[in-house]
Amino acid sequence: MTIHVSLGPLVSLIAGILILVMPRLLNIIVAIYLIAIGLIGLFGMGSMHF
Template identity: 65%
Template structure:
């Protein structure tokens, strides 16, 4: 079984949601990192 981005996104979303609930100030950083990574994966720069 290979793990792809499609498998990781729900796990990352759950972890990010828990972190945001614990520390709301992390929201800006979590969203920024997610958007950067989603862009890099979408462009195919990161495999």
């Protein structure tokens, strides 16, 4: 059995959990998430699977 996990959904899951635990981190988490997705889009790592 093989499990493929993409980076985008994994980052979203971690960010969602952190926001639930500490709502004050919302601005920081959203900023980091947007920067990460932008870098992934620019450098073409969206097709990588971990």
